[in-house]
Amino acid sequence: MEKTINYLAFGDSLTVGFGDPTGLGFVVLYQQWVAQLLHVPVTLQHAGTNGATTTELLNQLETDANLQAKVRDADVITITAGGNDLIQAAIPFFFENDSQYLKTALQVYEANYRKLVEVIDHLHQGSAKPYVMALIGLYNPLPQVPDSAYWVQRFNLILRKLEQPHIIHVQVYDAFIDKDDSYLADDYIHPNEQGYEAVARQVERTVPVQRLQDLII
Numbered sequence: 001m002e003k004t005i006n007y008l009a010f011g012d013s014l015t016v017g018f019g020d021p022t023g024l025g026f027v028v029l030y031q032q033w034v035a036q037l038l039h040v041p042v043t044l045q046h047a048g049t050n051g052a053t054t055t056e057l058l059n060q061l062e063t064d065a066n067l068q069a070k071v072r073d074a075d076v077i078t079i080t081a082g083g084n085d086l087i088q089a090a091i092p093f094f095f096e097n098d099s100q101y102l103k104t105a106l107q108v109y110e111a112n113y114r115k116l117v118e119v120i121d122h123l124h125q126g127s128a129k130p131y132v133m134a135l136i137g138l139y140n141p142l143p144q145v146p147d148s149a150y151w152v153q154r155f156n157l158i159l160r161k162l163e164q165p166h167i168i169h170v171q172v173y174d175a176f177i178d179k180d181d182s183y184l185a186d187d188y189i190h191p192n193e194q195g196y197e198a199v200a201r202q203v204e205r206t207v208p209v210q211r212l213q214d215l216i217i
Contacts, residue, residue, distance in 0.1 A: 003216045005042045006073045007031055011057065011080030014136065014199070015048030019190030026136075026191075027078065029200035034076065037209065038216055045070045053084045054112035061119050071123045075215045078203065079116065080136045082155050085109045087189070090145050102151050110158045117162055132211050133167045134203055135159045139176035141189045170206045172199050 009015045009027040017025020027044065035042040047067055049056070061067060071077070089105035092098070117133070124131060137156045142148045152173065159169040175198045176183055183195035191199060 003040050005034060005038060005040055005075045005215060006045065007034065007042050007076045007078075008045045008047060008070050008074035009078050010047045010061075010067075010071075011078070011136070012048065012052045012084055013050040013190060014080035014083065015046070015078070016050050017048075017196060018050055019185030019187065020193050020196050022193050024193075024196065026196040026199035026203065029197060030078065030203050033200065033204050034212060038212060040216055042076075045074070048080075051084055052081075053088065054081045054109050054116070055085075057081050058112045058116055058119075061116060068123055071120055072127070075129070075131050076212070077120065077131065077133045078136060079133065081113065081116070082109050082138055083141055086138065086151065086155060087141060090142050090148060090151070094145050099147075106151070106154055106158075109155060113158060113162065117167060130211075130214050131166060132207060132215070134170050134207050135162060135167065136170045136199065136203065137172050139172050139183075139191075143180060166211070168207050168211075170199075170203050172202045175199075175202055 015025070015027060017023060017027060027046065031042050031044045047070065049060070052060075061071070085105045085108065089101040093101045120133060137159050138152050140149050140152045156171065156173060163169050176195070179195070180188065183191055183198060185192040185195070
């Protein structure tokens, strides 16, 4: 029987593809690329929620039995999370110039993301089949906010610390530098079609091909 790759896209509005008029986002582009690379069908399970914070995504993962089943079946998982944590903290920071808002958001983000990875790994325990988890890093969604670049990099550092052989941090920050006009949608926060293509290309470049090939052996 022909092998099928099960791809679960989990996360916030970047997983939804918000801002892309084509509706594809990076998720469908990556699905198509994996199918072409491995020459096997790739089924896509979409679990994206506009506006979701890491707290809300973790709650969904811990309580939604349907999502948990999708996690267990997944060979490839991509996660986008943290942008809303950053934005919600950046707004009061911008008006009050109190970095404690961002420090607290960073602490919550790290605790939640570590737990997200822990829960996913736990759900996969007992399964002999390998799987790959790609953690999509943050670009700077608020370049107009002072010190935002510094804090985005602090958030991304957390993902680098979570890397394991099957957990890959996909760095997209550099791809968006000085590309606000060409990569961002009209809201100047979410990517547009070109921006999502850039994210997809970064996932393709970063997730080792051998890891994907191991999924069909």
